[in-house]
Amino acid sequence: MALSIFTEEPSGSTILASSSNHTQNSTGDGGCPWEISDKVRLCRFLCYASERDVYTAREEGRVSMENTETLFSRLEQGRGAEVVEEIKRFAQDGRAVRLDPSFFALALCSQYSELKTRQAPFKAVKEVCRNSAHLFSFIQYKKELKEGMRCGIWARALRKAVSDWYNEQDAMSLAAAVTKCKQREGWTHQDLLRLSHTKPANEDEFTQAHVIFARTEVLAYSEGAVVPCTVSADMTLAQATVELVKIPGGITDCTLPVTWAREKGKSVNVFVILTNKPLWTFAASPVESLQKHREKSGTKSKLVMCVLTSIGHALSNTDDRGFLSVCGFDLGALSVIRNLAQDLI
Template identity: 45%
Template structure:
């Protein structure tokens, strides 16, 4: 989505020929990636979006480039480039009610590709409602009715049955609302069955299908819905467990009372996705479902460190690290749940951390990761149980182990020390290696100056600091420009304030400079996108 004056590498040229101007296209990509048009990614949860958040998006729509915008939305959601999906859903909702017919048509056509599950669809509808507030027209025109109907009609019937029983409502909308307002006419018998179940309830479905000659697909969906209804009305623990195991029922399909049973949790564990399991380790230990050397603990430990399971779930090392440090903490964030961490679970998580490096796709760039050791790295990354020292070591290991060309530096008050990290080093050993330098004041230009003085060509500088109030002998942006001139590289700079909650390093209109506040898996995705010139 570049104007004719662009280079092949997605740079937008300005009148002086600089490739680093922050164009509307660049601002749109930032918005689709992490929900803000400015050069700051923050790990804090997003709020609701409005027209005020999307100046570049509105400008591009006014220029008649709505179809290109929709293509960009699809690309970010389908290729996993979006850190948060909310911005894309908001942007698609805005495109779907633009004055230009081609843009509206493209947006509605993209609905089923962007909204992959009911939660996305409900959020899209709510954004449309919010954008229409204050106007005298409603949102349920013919185009939206058709798009929503197509969303339901084009689903696999069994997947749809599972979706409507696990995610029943969000954002004030339910499936019953959407099917009624869209006047959906089911495209085939199995979808008609699910639609009737949602809008009329199980009793009417039983009455309508009891004596019918049903197709194989309808019979399969009918049997599944019967199980879902049966478990909802069952007080028999043994029956609930049997239904979970035989039909792979999920936690969302059970009653709150069911989830008070250890045996029910043990049944759920057998098919629980690894991402969900990692989040539930503390709760399951607190509830005595996981106890030292019991069969459930052994099974979980085997799954956590199974290479095939890790690969299938595409678990990132940073996700494992968050789970490990949170479990080690022995207490939930609200302080209500407490547990005694099980040693075998801790060992399994540590083993999984190293094995999951296979899931990190290299960016294929020359990187320099620099860790600021001028202040104590003993504080904690906001919103996590991870110390800043361990977080810095983990990020360093992730890039050093997966990229062919990565330099690692520790720096403090005029001193820059290259670090030798081998692939055999543990997280603890890497952390110790990084904090060997004596502390002093912070100057985040030092790693860039070191690269210039040592003739190192760097594509991306990643500077990790614990100090939001650093001392600058020069502007990091100016230092970056000098490195670009000296090396000929199209260098970029990421300044990551590990304990920051919202500052920025400088007012810059340089597209190759980005601030990260805090640290989470999304931050690593943002860095990756910047390195590959996707934002």
């Protein structure tokens, strides 16, 4: 079955939904409205890694020097700063199907011979590389583009850009960054901090982020108790599954992790319970258990009960700001949990 999608303006004229990139007011450089200009080709590359008029859905793989003729042409014309601005727009406005072309283009500009072009990308790193995975990808592309050259990639400009990326974040944002993605493309945070010679601009925030990162623990429910689990962010889904199936299952009682932490003398900021079981049995009152932990540890602990199905079980009328029930799980759930942890909701 084939569908043709179109919209109709109030005046009665009809506009096809797919005719956006050939007008002078969007990505054209002037001239004929339907001419495929260099800017259009550049935008296509940043959008789906090809200057051609063919997009292949779900195509993965590393971005290479192929299909970069227009990108090089813009740099040779002395328009590198414009290229970097276009990279920023695609990264920030959600125009790109995948962001690897932006990281590749940013890395390429950062190693171009002309000074202004070479400087502009480093000032844009924080805006384009919005999380750890992005930063790792950018660094890896720089390494690949430097293969065969005598000099290394860790010159002063890159060291400063990486240091600023870490130091310009608050403690919670930095903690989230280093725990969500610990390594990618063969790089770790320890590698980047060491090679960039990063020194904390705010020692307290840096220490707080390190403590949060170091004290993250994973427990699994097993036969009426909770036991330590070796699952970590470094594992693939298959590896995590192998570890989880080793542990006999058990009931999901949200009071057990709280009791475990209290008995072990651990100060926990946020308990996050993930389960695919919509109903839980409680050995004790969740509210009372958390209050006891708060009193003993002196920590303003919070509890998030997240059921991974759309039919969840919420704690009724707790009247406690530190409790949250999440039904279903998506990217929005991560933002909600983070906001609770930071006392924003």
